[in-house]
Amino acid sequence: VFFVSTAWAQIPTHIIEEARDATVLVANAATDGGMGSGVLINDQGLILTNYHVIHRAEELKIWFWDQDNSNSYSGEVIAIDPIADLALIQMDLPAHQIPTPFLKIESNDWAIAQEVVAIGHPMGIQWTVSLGHISHTDRTGRITPYVATLQHSAEIHQGNSGGPLINSEGDVVGINTYLLMPDRKWSGIAYAIRGDIVQWSVNQMIETGQTAYxxxxxxxxxxxxxxxxxxxxxxxxxxxxxxxxxxxxxxxxxxxxxxxxxxxxxxxxxxxxxxxxxxxxxxxxxxxxxxxxxxxxxxxxxxxxxxxxxxxxxxxxIEMDHLEFYDESSKKPGSPAPLPPDEPQEEEFPQTVPPHGEK
The missing domain is CATH 2.30.42.10 (PDZ domain)
Known part of the structure; x- marks a missing residue:
């Protein structure tokens, strides 16, 4: 006799639906129809997303999950953290839309093989839910090793950027940011900015409008x-x-x-x-x-x-020219961006056998 634990069994449907209701679609007019995901983190319309979703944005349009309401709402970028690829947007909402649903950030608790759910808009397919597990809890980020990420197997694609990765309690353990996609095919290897880094960044952005790593x-x-x-x-x-x-x-x-x-x-x-x-x-x-x-x-x-x-x-x-950095990164969608020149990276020795750790 054996038992199989599944994400379906661990994460109830109502938890996923509540998280879906707190996930928004963010469209950036500066990217010729480009869009990404975001998650509400308080009941006043404060959204957390990836910086690259709002890069050079002059106008943002935001939609809720609401089958009876197709209206879009405006939002203003109030703080950025390009090093962790995060940003905060304050929505401009009518009184009847407040309070908004929102999710809490889990900044301490995650584990290998833990069931997780990614919510977002992969390739424009709106409010898609995908199930997976945490594969590694301590990967270094694509921009700097000072930003920790979770590697997970919940399927994401372009359009998931900025969306939440949630646990069985419906809390955000990470913000989906990038994936490995050789030959433009799903590899089963996705990355989310880890909850402790997310919470640290959000706290600094709210307090000062920026971050200092x-x-x-x-x-x-x-x-x-x-x-x-x-x-x-x-x-x-x-x-x-x-x-x-x-x-x-x-x-x-x-x-x-x-x-x-x-x-x-x-x-x-x-x-x-x-x-x-x-x-x-x-x-x-x-x-x-x-x-x-x-x-x-x-x-x-x-x-x-x-x-x-x-x-x-x-x-x-860490210092970086984030405008130039993300301009260059956007020319190669789906691939990790180069490290910023102002923060020396962890150098590799020429060798055939990789050492412990990775960028």
Missing amino acids: PALKLNVRQLNEYGVRYLNDKYPNFIAPINVYGMIVLELKPGSYADLNGMKLLDVVIAIDGEPINHMLDVSNILMGRHYEPGRVVELLIIRDQHIRKLEYTLGT
């Missing part, structure tokens, strides 16, 4: 056996730490932020404020998980010239 501003890579081989070839005098992972500084330009804050080429960072780091996910989880802010001074434990040293290091912030 802490960052080391280092071009680093996990040190492993493949990397040691590469470094020994490129830097014959470099003596790599034995049986140590950590993050090694691969590039350091004179006058750069990291250079001015005391870092040196081939430094190996092994801890931040006493917390060990072995790969970029550790760095992200420390800086974002502890809600560090740009300008905070942290203590780095590093290996330099075979000695363990402490370094007081001031956190920077």
